[in-house]
Amino acid sequence: MSDVYHIPAMLSETIKGLNIKPEGTYVDVTFGGGGHSRAILKELRNDGHLFSFDQDIDALQNAIDDPRWTFVHGNFRFLRNWMDYYGIGYIDGLLSDLGVSFHHFDCPERGFSFRFPAPLDMRMNQTAGRTAADIVNGYSEDELARVLWLYGEMKNSRLVAKNICRARSQKAIERTEELVAASRIPAEMSKELARLFQALRIEVNDEMGALREMLLAARDLLRPGGRIAILTYHSLEDRLVKNFFRSGNLEGTIEKDFYGNILTPFTLIEKGREASPEEVAANPRARSAKLRIAEKKLPSTNLGRS
Ligand SMILES: C[S@@+](CC[C@H](N)C(=O)[O-])C[C@H]1O[C@@H](n2cnc3c(N)ncnc32)[C@H](O)[C@@H]1O
Structure with a gap:
């Protein structure tokens, strides 16, 4: 860190x-x-x-x-x-x-970065509100696609939301590395992963x-x-x-x-x-x-x- x-x-x-x-x-x-x-x-x-x-x-x-x-x-x-x-x-x-x-990106346990395995949290205020895991597991596919489109400007927001929903129907997504795998965005597409994490962060913290x-x-x-x-x-x-x-x-x-x-x-x-x-x-x-x-x-x- x-x-x-x-x-x-x-x-x-x-x-x-x-x-x-x-x-x-x-x-x-x-x-x-x-x-x-x-x-x-x-x-x-x-x-x-x-x-x-x-x-x-x-x-x-x-x-x-x-x-x-x-x-x-x-x-x-x-x-x-x-x-x-x-x-x-x-x-x-x-x-x-x-x-x-x-500090937020560089602090692995806060869950802001796709670079580190960590709990999927992303709250700036750790004492209140929903975590990124709550949103990833709780939003409908349409709601997730909307967040990724609006706040991440992800062109493939619908596909990524679909992939996430398919993965979470097998097992809840609780960690950053699980979200990366669920999204099916290849590791070398780091800009897309950054967009996914940015979108969720903006939603988590309203x-x-x-x-x-x-x-x-x-x-x-x-x-x-x-x-x-x-x-x-x-x-x-x-x-x-x-x-x-x-x-x-x-x-x-x-x-x-x-x-x-x-x-x-x-x-x-x-x-x-x-x-x-x-x-x-x-x-x-x-x-x-x-x-x-x-x-x-x-x-x-x-x-x-x-
Ligand atoms: C980009 S940093 C600011 C850096 C600062 N200008 C400096 O010189 O170090 C943004 C900071 O604002 C805080 N922050 C973001 N949104 C906030 C909000 N709605 N209310 C209070 N603090 C917030 C974050 O926790 C973070 O520490």
Whole structure:
């Protein structure tokens, strides 16, 4: 197992893009190894504050000893509730570096990787919710095919779902190596196996649902002039963030005023920036990252919605 918890993608671009106010209140909803959080703290004065969320208690091994820092062990879908709990009405900026840490892939017993034999778990929060085994054994063939198609973009989703269902009718699939065998995806097709595991991980952790709820809360919590930076890693979440920043709503519905101006609470700052070739060479896992940043407009130009 690697002892590197995570290497943050586009670190300097993200911090610069957040345009941090030294006295501001910031939230990093995906603490992980704490690389982005540490860089935000460097920009804050003594009267600034950073709240860092992670639903995986393992992240606490990277805790920062600093009175300006608060760790929230929770799902970022409850951002609004947690900010209410801490008496925070508005924030000056928010960062979300979506998905899992290297730690998750590199920790065999967590079941995130097809490279290691392990129980089929894949929960970021190991104390709650369904495991990947529950889904693989409990979903109908149609439901499984839908998950593989939507979240793994697998062209042969129906065939793979069928293979899995045939295998599980003989014996429940409880382990990563059993899932690999059941899928009948040849070992050398590692990209397809990665897609299968990614799809299940997204479903297990309801990553799209959590992202939707967090975006709405962030929109309402951000102070005018405050910025929200999101690093996405697959096309579905990237499309959601892109449309949300353009429209201010989850449906991506563009509304215009009488003069044809688009009514949105955001000004776009970064529109899907990718890591430089130098960064990808040093950290290949940054290759699929896309950085999107938006700034909350002044109230007069806001589209107030709930
Ligand atoms: C890509 S890593 C973040 C890495 C971090 N930026 C760094 O510099 O090390 C994503 C982290 O967010 C956490 N996470 C993912 N979804 C979450 C959610 N809905 N709520 C809270 N934490 C979440 C994961 O457990 C993981 O540790």
